[in-house]
Amino acid sequence: MIKLRNIDRYIDKRLQRNFILKGIDLDIAEGDFISIMGPSGAGKSTLLNIIGFLDDANEGEYYFLDEPVHGLNEKQKSEYHRSYIGFVFQAYHLIDELTVYENIEMPLLYRKVKGSQRKSMVADMLDRFNIVAKKDLFPNQLSGGQQQLVGVARALIGSPKLILADEPTGNLHSDQSKEIMETFKKLNKEDGVTIIQVTHSDEMASYGDRIINLQDGAVTENNPYEEE
Amino acid sequence: MFRNYLKIALRNLKKYKIDSFISLSGLAIGLCCCIILIMYVRFEWSYDNFHTNNDSIYRLTEQTVNSRNNEIRHNTVHPYPQSIALEEEFPEIKTLINISGGSAQFLKDGKYILEPIKLADPEFLSEFTFPLIYGDSKTALSNVDNIVITESAANKYFGKTNAVGELMTIRLRDEPKDFMVAGIAKDVPANSSIQFNFLLPFENQISSAPAKEQKTLRESWYIGFLETWITLKEDATKKDLEAKFPAFLERHYGNSWVERNQIKYALQPLSQVYFNENYRSGVTQSSNKTYSLILGSIALVILLIAGINFMSLTLSRYTSRYHEIGIRKTVGAIRHQIKFQIIGEVFITCSFAIILGIVLAELLAPFSDVLFQKELDLSLISDPVLWISVLGLLIILTLITSLYPAVKISGKNATSLFSDDRSAQKIPMLIKGLIVVQFGLAITLMIGTYVMQGQINFILNKDLGFNPENVVAVEINSELQNALKIGQLYSTEAERIPGVLSTSVTAGEYRDFSEYGIVDIGMAQMMSSTTLTQLGDGIPSEAVDAQYLQTMDIELLTGVNFSKQANTFPSDEIIVNQAFVDAMGWDNPIGQILEDKPENQGWVGPFDGKKIIGVIENYHFKSLYDPLQPMVLQHIETGDQNPGTILVRLSSDRMSETVSNLKSLWNSIAEQEAFNLAFMDDMVQRQYNEEIRWNRIIRISSMASILLACFGLFGLSALVAQRRIKEIGIRKVFGASIKNILVLISKDFVLLVICGFAISAPVAWYLSNQWLTGFSYKIDLDALPFLYGGLTVLLIALTTVSWQSVKAALQNPVENLRNE
Known part of the structure; x- marks a missing residue:
């Protein structure tokens, strides 16, 4: 599904070039559940952003479903965002001015889904995450875990093939984290959704099938657990 | 989709109540002022267009x-x-x-x-x-x-x-x-x-x-x-x-x-016919085109200031919405959808403000004649020009305001939108520039107000050479054949009324048709031609009696006053002013006999052969637009002018009683003639009605513009304080005093106001000078109005900004930091 070849991401500073990612090669198949780990500043989030087309690599090739991403224009990228990719963020990134219902509904608006259909899709999602009672509340009226549930619901409403989660549980306590991870696991197993998450916690990483370790912008270990 | 945008727009308005109120009401007030001023300008330009031919x-x-x-x-x-x-x-x-x-x-x-x-x-x-x-x-x-x-x-x-x-x-x-x-x-x-x-x-x-x-x-x-x-x-x-x-x-x-x-x-x-200054006419009214042009520019300046407010507040608010836009991008919004959202939101707020402004103008229009002293037929609703220009304004304002954030924000990719949140703490250069322009305009108007005020005070308080206070002019119809008789009889009888200090019969017509917008101080309006080139175009003269100098409080420099009855032997006696003597170059004017008889032309000037018996101090018988001129007083009994006015000097106490006595005296002497009385000092002041009116208009508009500019400043400083709240909290934890915080927030804004002043001072100096050249007697343009203007605006701006900074500084830092 995802093929990265020799990806470089750097920032030029006067005489010096700071590499955030250097020579990344990575293959991810459909149905994988991957955890990216590594210390702060290793380039985990940057890698995730590049995979999610939120950021562009400076060098290298990126194929998404065998389509070269480096050749896509903005409109095509948006098209992929709508149909294939869902994002979950550490900081939830809900829109403060919209209610839970409206936040979840938003991606459908960009996809021009009809009103009645939208209603039932959002209702399904609210049901699935047990947040029907909260649908008219604004994000700041929810706890962190609930906000993240809304964030996941929003990511899932477009039934994406790929979910990118940047430290989805970073701000949550362990019970909430487990709930989110169980949801991911279920999605992965039952619906075959590909999941890539960035995490610091070994426990959270262990929900995945495969772990990629990043250090100083390079992959140091590809799936350390499997070798054990 | 559109409903989603509308929802966000409304909720944002609600969430940022103060900002929204400021940017909306500011634009509304500005537009309202602008509409009223433009209506007036349009009224001025609409003169005579109702004639089908x-x-x-x-x-x-x-x-x-x-x-x-x-x-x-x-x-x-x-x-x-x-x-x-x-x-x-x-x-x-x-x-x-x-x-x-x-x-x-x-x-x-x-x-x-x-x-x-x-x-x-x-x-x-x-x-x-x-x-x-x-x-x-x-x-x-x-x-x-x-x-x-x-x-x-x-x-x-x-x-x-x-x-x-x-x-x-x-x-x-x-x-x-x-x-x-x-x-x-x-x-x-x-x-x-x-x-x-x-x-x-x-x-x-x-x-x-x-x-x-x-x-x-x-x-x-x-x-x-x-x-x-x-x-x-x-x-x-x-x-x-x-x-x-x-x-x-x-x-x-x-x-x-x-x-x-x-x-x-x-x-x-x-x-x-209406806009011509050269042809003065007794049939038509005319006006100065420049005043209406100035007014039009003021209207645009106000609109500009309000527009800038709206823009800078909207712009700076968008920088705090990077986050939301970033999310929209990650769920698949494409660039033009983001653009459309921003433009649409601005359009909605803008329409709100404009509708509000029109309603406000419609409500205030009936009172606008207080300002203009002309009654305007304001039928805003049925005016197609208004609707077209308002629609144009809406589109222009929307585009100008929204295009910059729309293009800038929609072009960023999501990651930079998430991380750029921090850079939004600073005020963008564009907005800084706009604030400088805004305050430059406001300060220019303020300085103009001070200069005008100074000049008008100067004129109203200038020693005119006569004392118009407590002098009333009683009208007498000069067409009456026995006007002189009636006048003299009334004059003699009036002096017996307690409270009347002196009276004088004169030929000048002092008419106050304020009802029709005509004020006429007819001092020395008779113009006689002369061949004496030293005297210029002709000799202005007035026919008066012996009590004129006393009644008007005019000083006799040398010689003697007229006697009660005119001396005509060996020749008519006249009194001239000092300017006359200066023009003729006489050392010893008394006893000179005027020769105004060119050779071989068989034509004799009306003052030929008249004998000068006295010289009076120059007095301003015309308005201060005109320089002092040589003039002549002749005895009312010798001239061919009939009396037009009886001047009466009153003592300052129990004036109304004296006036009613004057009225009943008039009714007993000239039963059929209406009694008309006007106060001289009022009339003198009305000569400068146009200037006083303009001073008022400019004062009010400069206040409106400063108010509007401060509206914007208030909103911006609120935004800045809000955005820097974490920084303020950290600084306070590490020991910054409230004063430190105040300086921290205010100093950027003060700097902008000072820049505005630097731009406006030369412009204001140039404009003031231009205006002053119209007066023969004028104040010297010194630094004071500039100092006052700059300081006033600075003070107001500082107060506005510190309101927000004090509020931010007083907050408990723990609360602000906990949010993060």
């Missing part, structure tokens, strides 16, 4: 050059026989209408009241668009004994609108005569340069004169007393007719006369 009516104008000093003279007054000749000789003239203006006395309840009148040929009503409610336009003025009055005049005199067939007793000169009301005209629109309430057939202008004078008026080509208005036939053009005028002039006036005076005739279209 607007483009085919012309006024005959004359331009001559004074051969002595090459001064160009402009004149609209023409002799009677010329009108007849024009009509006979030029078939391209469709109609020729003689019009003149003046005043007449109307009998009402046993008393004669002076009213301004117009006299015009019968075709006046059909060629100009002054529709009659009752009566026939074609015939109403064709009988010499008819009169046409307006609706409001009919109500005033007859208590009803349909007064056709009623009789009015009118004194055009000395003799009363009955006129029959033959038509009731709709009230003349406020934007007509020809105003009238009473319209008489032109023939009366001549036939009311004594028989001998009538003959001269009818036959002399050298006495101008009427304005010639013509309409052209359809195939004739103004240019062709004008080309025939030189030959016409030569035929009737002779080559040498035309050449010596360099006479030129031209046709002035009706549409150009």
Whole structure:
């Protein structure tokens, strides 16, 4: 599904070039559940952003479903965002001015889904995450875990093939984290959704099938657990 | 989708209540001011456009050059026989209408009241668009004994609108005569340069004169007393007719006369009559175009300031919405959708503000005449120009305001939108620039206000050489044959009234028709020609009696005053002012006998042979626009001028009682004459009405603009304080005092105001200087108004900003930091 070849991401500073990612090669198949780990500043989030087309690599090739991403224009990228990719963020990134219902509904608006259909899709999602009672509340009226549930619901409403989660549980306590991870696991197993998450916690990483370790912008270990 | 945008827009408005209120109401207030000012400007520019024949009516104008000093003279007054000749000789003239203006006395309840009148040929009503409610336009003025009055005049005199067939007793000169009301005209629109309430057939202008004078008026080509208005036939053009005028002039006036005076005739279209400064006329009103242009620019400045507010607040608010836009991008919003959202939101808020502004203007419009002293017919709702320009404004404002954030924000990718949140703490350069412009404009207006105020105070308090305080002018009809007798009798009797200090009979007409917008201080209005080149164009003179100097408080420098009865032997005595002596270069003026008799011309100046018995201090008998001039006082008994006014100096206490005594005295002496009294100091002040009015308009607009600018500053500082709240919290935790925080937030803004001042000072200096050149007596432009203007604005701005900074500084840092 995802093929990265020799990806470089750097920032030029006067005489010096700071590499955030250097020579990344990575293959991810459909149905994988991957955890990216590594210390702060290793380039985990940057890698995730590049995979999610939120950021562009400076060098290298990126194929998404065998389509070269480096050749896509903005409109095509948006098209992929709508149909294939869902994002979950550490900081939830809900829109403060919209209610839970409206936040979840938003991606459908960009996809021009009809009103009645939208209603039932959002209702399904609210049901699935047990947040029907909260649908008219604004994000700041929810706890962190609930906000993240809304964030996941929003990511899932477009039934994406790929979910990118940047430290989805970073701000949550362990019970909430487990709930989110169980949801991911279920999605992965039952619906075959590909999941890539960035995490610091070994426990959270262990929900995945495969772990990629990043250090100083390079992959140091590809799936350390499997070798054990 | 659109509903989602609308929702976000509304919720944002609600969430940022203060900002929204400021940017909305600021724009609304600015627009409201702008609409009212522009309406006034449009009113000024709409003069005479209601005439259906607007483009085919012309006024005959004359331009001559004074051969002595090459001064160009402009004149609209023409002799009677010329009108007849024009009509006979030029078939391209469709109609020729003689019009003149003046005043007449109307009998009402046993008393004669002076009213301004117009006299015009019968075709006046059909060629100009002054529709009659009752009566026939074609015939109403064709009988010499008819009169046409307006609706409001009919109500005033007859208590009803349909007064056709009623009789009015009118004194055009000395003799009363009955006129029959033959038509009731709709009230003349406020934007007509020809105003009238009473319209008489032109023939009366001549036939009311004594028989001998009538003959001269009818036959002399050298006495101008009427304005010639013509309409052209359809195939004739103004240019062709004008080309025939030189030959016409030569035929009737002779080559040498035309050449010596360099006479030129031209046709002035009706549409150009109102905005012309050169041709002063007793028939039409005119105004200065620059004032309406200034007002228009002020309107635009206010709108600009309000627009800048709106822009800078909107712009800076968008920087705090990067996050939301970033999320939208990650769920698949494409660039033009983001753009559309931003533009749409701005459009919605903008429409709100504009609707609010129009409603506000509609509510305030009835009070606008307080400001302009002119009644405007503001029918905003039915005005298509307003709607088109408002729509244009909406589109322009929306595009200008939203295009920059729309393009800038939608172009960023999501990750930078998430991380750029922090850079939004600083005010973008563009907004800084806008604030500088805004304050530059506000300070310019403020300085202008101070300069104007200074100049007006200077004029109103300037020593005029006479003391207008506590002097009243009692009107006397100079057409009365026994005017002098009545005047002297009244004067003598009035001095017996307690509270009257002195009285004087003078020829000047001090008329206060404020009701009609006419104030006339007729001091020394008689202009006599002279051949003494030292004296310039002519000698202004006034006929007075022996008590004039005392009543007016004018100082006699040398010589003696007039005696009670005029001394005419061996020659008439006159008193001159110091400027006269200076102009003649006399060392010893007393006893000089004026020689104003050029050799071999058989023509004698009116002051030839008069003996100078006294010299008075210069006094400003004209307004301060005009420099001091040589002038002459002559005894009222020797001149050929009839008295027009009795001046009475009152003591300052129990003034109203004295005035009512003056009234009853008048009623016992001149039973039939209406009693009209005006206070001299009021009249002197009204000469500068235009300046006072403009000062008020500029003061109010500068206050509005400063208020608006501060609105914006308030909103921006609130945003900045809000955004830097974490920084403020950290600083406080590490020991910053409230004062430190205040300085931290305020200093950027103060710097901007100072930049604004630096830009505005030279502009204000230039404009003030330009305005002041119109006065002969003016203040020196020093640094004070600039200092005041700058400081006022700085102080207001500082107060505005510190409001927010104090609020931010007083907050508990723990709470602010916990949020993160």
